[in-house]
Amino acid sequence: MTGTAFIAPDGGVRVEHVSKSFGPPDARVTVLDDVSLTIGMGEFVSVIGPSGCGKSTLLKVVAGLIEADSGTVTIGGEPVAAAARDKAIGLVPQAPALLPWRTVLDNVRLPLQVNRRANAGRALRDPSELLTSFGLGHAMRKYPGQLSGGMQQRAAIARAFVFDPAIMLMDEPFSALDEMNRDQQRLGLLDFWQSNRKAVMFVTHSVPEAIMLSDRIVVMSAHPGRIATVIDVDLPRPRAEADYATDAFRDLEAVVRGELHRVMEAAHA
Amino acid sequence: MRDTETIDATAAVAAVDIAETRAAGGRARRTRLDWRNWVPTAITFAVAALLWQLVAWSNPYVIPTLDAIWANLVANPAMYWVNFLVTLQEVLVGAASGILAGFALAVVMAEFRIVERAVMPLVVVVMVTPIVAIAPALVVAFGFGMMPKYIVTALVVFFPMLVNSLAGLRDADPKALDVLRTLHASRWEIFRDLRFPGCMPYVFAGLRIALPLAVVGAAVAEFVAAGQQAGLGSLVTTSAAQANLPVTWASIALLCLLGVLLVSLLALVRKRVLWWSDGEPVAR
Ligand SMILES: Nc1ncnc2c1ncn2[C@@H]1O[C@H](COP(=O)(O)OP(=O)(O)OP(=O)(O)O)[C@@H](O)[C@H]1O
Ligand SMILES: [Mg+2]
Numbered sequence: 001m002t003g004t005a006f007i008a009p010d011g012g013v014r015v016e017h018v019s020k021s022f023g024p025p026d027a028r029v030t031v032l033d034d035v036s037l038t039i040g041m042g043e044f045v046s047v048i049g050p051s052g053c054g055k056s057t058l059l060k061v062v063a064g065l066i067e068a069d070s071g072t073v074t075i076g077g078e079p080v081a082a083a084a085r086d087k088a089i090g091l092v093p094q095a096p097a098l099l100p101w102r103t104v105l106d107n108v109r110l111p112l113q114v115n116r117r118a119n120a121g122r123a124l125r126d127p128s129e130l131l132t133s134f135g136l137g138h139a140m141r142k143y144p145g146q147l148s149g150g151m152q153q154r155a156a157i158a159r160a161f162v163f164d165p166a167i168m169l170m171d172e173p174f175s176a177l178d179e180m181n182r183d184q185q186r187l188g189l190l191d192f193w194q195s196n197r198k199a200v201m202f203v204t205h206s207v208p209e210a211i212m213l214s215d216r217i218v219v220m221s222a223h224p225g226r227i228a229t230v231i232d233v234d235l236p237r238p239r240a241e242a243d244y245a246t247d248a249f250r251d252l253e254a255v256v257r258g259e260l261h262r263v264m265e266a267a268h269a
Numbered sequence: 270m271r272d273t274e275t276i277d278a279t280a281a282v283a284a285v286d287i288a289e290t291r292a293a294g295g296r297a298r299r300t301r302l303d304w305r306n307w308v309p310t311a312i313t314f315a316v317a318a319l320l321w322q323l324v325a326w327s328n329p330y331v332i333p334t335l336d337a338i339w340a341n342l343v344a345n346p347a348m349y350w351v352n353f354l355v356t357l358q359e360v361l362v363g364a365a366s367g368i369l370a371g372f373a374l375a376v377v378m379a380e381f382r383i384v385e386r387a388v389m390p391l392v393v394v395v396m397v398t399p400i401v402a403i404a405p406a407l408v409v410a411f412g413f414g415m416m417p418k419y420i421v422t423a424l425v426v427f428f429p430m431l432v433n434s435l436a437g438l439r440d441a442d443p444k445a446l447d448v449l450r451t452l453h454a455s456r457w458e459i460f461r462d463l464r465f466p467g468c469m470p471y472v473f474a475g476l477r478i479a480l481p482l483a484v485v486g487a488a489v490a491e492f493v494a495a496g497q498q499a500g501l502g503s504l505v506t507t508s509a510a511q512a513n514l515p516v517t518w519a520s521i522a523l524l525c526l527l528g529v530l531l532v533s534l535l536a537l538v539r540k541r542v543l544w545w546s547d548g549e550p551v552a553r
Contacts (some may be wrong), residue, residue, distance in 0.1 A: 040428075053377070060447075062449070063445055063450075063451045064450070065450055065451065066353035083451050084450075084451055084452070084453040087403040087452055087453060088453075089451045090451075091447060091448050091451040093446050093447055093448060094444070097442055097445040097447075097448055098445075099445060099462070099463065099466070099546040101466050101545045110462065111448075111452050113453055113459040113462070114449060114452050114453075114455070114462065115452050115453045115455070115456075115458070118453070143545060145545065145547075154273035159448070160448075163452075170452075256418065
């Protein structure tokens with residue numbers, strides 16, 4: 001059930017021996033310590049761990065927003081900077097971060113309007129069709145301020161899918177939503193992803209969310225941030241809401257919670 | 270009281286402005302027709318006008334009565350109009366240059382931190398120098414024409430525009446910035462799609478400070494060069510020197526009106542441009 005030695009095909013993400021610390025030389029804090037991780041093409045990988053263990057930092061390193069102190073990250077075999085130039089990375093931040101002066105449709109168009117050179121030769125999606133498939137067909141002409149939090153987050157996800165990136169990075173996209181809304185959004189994402197397979201790195205705090213969506217769950221420990229273990233989720237796909245109630249799901253939930261518990265204990269010891 | 274019409278008009282514009290600001294604030298529940306919006310304001314102005322009259326009646330050599338001011342205004346409409354236009358021109362040309370220059374320097378400073386470090390101390394030194402002291406020096410350098418007035422007006426407008434625009438350009442939503450960076454958007458694209466539209470609430474907060482200051486700048490510049498050129502500020506100093514109080518106060522009222530007009534116009538434009546923003550950011 002565990003094992004870090006997954007060999008990624010060339011299309012995926014490969015993180016090798018990445019370390020990162022912050023702060024002045026005399027008070028340096030190691031946030032990521034020798035983290036290695038691979039995400040295969042079309043694979044959904046969740047990262048879970050205690051607060052402050054470095055999940056967002058890892059995601060930002062993969063996104064090319066933070067430079068690692070050591071180690072390498074490649075996306076589809078090329079360095080992150082080259083992947084960004086090719087618009088290979090879709091980012092869904094923790095807050096929707098839509099531009100309030102643009103309509104929902106124009107927000108989703110934004111990725112097509114910047115770095116146009118990288119638009120050539122790829123399967124760009126039609127923004128309005130995409131929004132319709134995200135259940136926002138009626139809200140396209142509205143402004144973000146007129147939408148509920150869940151709708152805004154769906155628009156932010158549509159914005160990340162519209163330019164057909166090879167990999168998708170999501171940092172707790174549903175954490176700001178209430179529980180019912182969250183569950184609905186997560187099933188919506190599951191549905192969409194199952195028919196539009198991308199390599200996804202998905203940071204979350206929710207164990208059921210991680211299990212429902214993922215092929216593998218990476219459990220991180222804190223201080224310093226390390227990969228404690230990787231759990232394979234061998235539930236058959238396509239998955240749906242009914243899977244929450246299966247024994248296999250419950251068993252996995254116990255396993256993941258057990259691992260998280262061990263990680264927390266170790267931190268307090 | 271027909272005599273207080275100028276001041277009543279001022280009150281009305283101020284009330285519109287307040288209503289506008291509230292509407293721009295988004296969740297305005299009161300409409301402009303709601304009596305609570307204008308009745309208290311009207312009462313304040315009526316009381317102020319009444320107090321004014323009481324003082325003026327008993328001390329005719331301190332302030333003129335409102336009716337005397339009004340009578341003077343309507344007796345010389347052409348003279349006031351010419352002077353109003355001169356000051357208006359100084360304000361428009363000076364403020365436009367100061368606004369554009371302040372914004373442009375803010376853009377350069379936001380994009381290149383080194384420029385801020387290099388230039389900001391000099392800007393601060395110039396800005397803490399009293400403008401009243403600079404004005405006579407400029408008159409000596411540039412003569413009694415319009416140029417020193419443009420420069421003084423532009424100078425007073427420049428600083429609030431620079432500081433507010435800079436704060437706005439720096440305040441771009443970091444998460445939206447992350448999204449654009451992962452897309453490898455160019456600096457220009459980040460400016461065009463995020464920083465420029467995003468800084469508008471700050472720019473308008475800066476304009477709100479800068480436009481009334483522009484009227485101050487133009488008036489001060491005219492004080493210094495009084496007697497040589499037309500303008501409401503010159504009119505104030507020359508008439509005060511002759512103890513011609515109705516002219517002095519009529520000119521002051523027109524300067525006030527000019528400021529109110531500019532601020533009201535700004536509020537209207539703000540509502541058009543910034544409908545998406547809830548409330549003004551804190552001006553720094
Ligand atoms: N730019 C930075 N400078 C200094 N310290 C930082 C910086 N970014 C993150 N850190 C520190 O690194 C640690 C990990 O932060 P990170 O945001 O990656 O955690 P996280 O796992 O995403 O936490 P959460 O679950 O709360 O989102 C934290 O202790 C944080 O204070
Ligand atoms: Mg985080």
